[in-house]
Amino acid sequence: MTVFSTESFADHEQVVFISDDRVGLRAIIAVHSTKLGPALGGCRMYPYADEASALRDVLRLSRGMTFKAAAAGLGLGGGKSVILGDPRKSKTPDLLRAMGVAVNRLGGRYITAEDVGTTVDDFAWVRQSTRHVVGLPEALGGTGDPSPTTALGVYHGIVAGVAHRLGRDLRGLTVAVQGLGNVGWSLCRLLAEAGAHLVVCDIDPVLAGKAAAEFGAKIVEPDAIYAVHAEVFAPCAMGAVVNDKTLPRMRFRVIAGGANNQLARDEHGRQLREREILYAPDFVINAGGLIRVASEHEGFNRAKVDSQVEGIGATLRRIFELADREGTPTQSAAMRLVQERLGGSSKPGGTATSTGNTNERPLAERVA
Known part of the structure; x- marks a missing residue:
């Protein structure tokens, strides 16, 4: 190795x-x-x-x-x-x-x-x-499980994505949620409360059954989730779920979820744009948990944490607008702004190498 x-x-x-x-x-x-x-x-x-x-x-x-902390405006x-x-x-x-x-x-x-x-x-x-x-x-002395805060940030991101792509709210829409761990479960609760219909999958059939009972969710097999009829796909399990095999099966309008590294390769972001599927970059949308636990390191301030997590939606809206103006994948638009904060440019997937600008303002404050 x-x-x-x-x-x-x-x-x-x-x-x-x-x-x-x-x-x-x-x-x-x-x-x-x-x-x-x-x-x-x-x-x-x-x-x-x-x-x-x-x-x-x-x-x-x-x-x-690294990208997530920079996108959230954290000194980490x-x-x-x-x-x-x-x-x-x-x-x-x-x-x-x-x-x-x-x-x-x-x-x-x-x-x-x-x-x-x-x-x-x-x-x-x-x-x-x-x-x-x-x-x-x-x-x-900690803040407990950060998963609900991660889910709340993802929820705000889904709201932003649906408003940008479909011009509406979540009521009556179908959201396909992949993975019913702590983040996925909390997200299902928020989506159900907002009036969305849920299609879910999990490798644990017991969890899937509980989601059906509690949220009225439809259950599908894990491999079937990529082809379901839903406006939104929310991956909340492992990464690389948007790949050569799954992408051709997708008919979603928005992909916005809590999993890390959802794109198997950068080129899949370009393919999503070509297919008019709006992608919420994972390192932006799922930063809620990081924001919460980082507050322990700096001194917990609930009002500040809640404001930053809600700001994930605003950050994504600006990224979507920037991507549309420039005709670039949303992942590229978000990365350009992250690299601005890191103080330089880098090869795709890498990190900045310059020692210049370390502007600590969140992206939401810096995207015109």
Whole structure:
């Protein structure tokens, strides 16, 4: 396995491999950028098929966190960590404490939090080994589960996307939600309350059944979600769901969801524009959770957090307008603005290399 020649490597500052046989820990920490501040990003635990898959995931996710923090106007960089293993079988307090030790060795360059396969309660154990952790339980001075805040930001983004593309609100529209984890479930609740019809899928049939009972959702098999008749597709599970196989099946008008790295490749953003499918760039729309946990690092201010999360919709509206004016994919329009804040240009998918402008205003304040 190589790092520098991996397709997903994009000028990452640091990649750390962790091994602790005593507790069965195999993990990778990727620090993509600390240009605007310490790298913040969640710790994911997942039964990857192999080490190369885990490396690709952590590199892509950490890069996306750099873009997400910049888009949200936060004084933070981007990082991520992954633990190789099944969280239902291998996650123990000793393993989590050992992960905290690994994070602590970086001396604050990387701040961790919950992610797929980990929970807020898990980080009470991580906190025993490092203070470089956010997204803690309220009993430990944290703000609790950030997932509802992520879902709220996605909801505001969907409202913005539907208004821009369809000129209407959500009542009576059909939204296809992929993944019913914490974010997807909270998003379903918000959409149902707004009067949207739901089509859902999840690898856990029990969760899908609960969504049908609680929200009146129609259930489809996971592979069928890409071809359902719905105005909006909200991917809230794993990344790379817009790809060569799925895109030709899609008839949506808007794609706006909570998953990271939804486009398998940059060219899929161009293909979405050609098909007149409006795409809400993932690193903009799903920043709500980051905004919330970042507030722990800076001092929690609920009013400020709520205002920033609501501002995700305004930021996206301006990105959509910029993309329309310039005839570019929305992903490209968002990236141009992110690179402006990072202070330079970069190769596609990379990070800025200049040491110039570090303007900290959110995108919503800077897009004409």
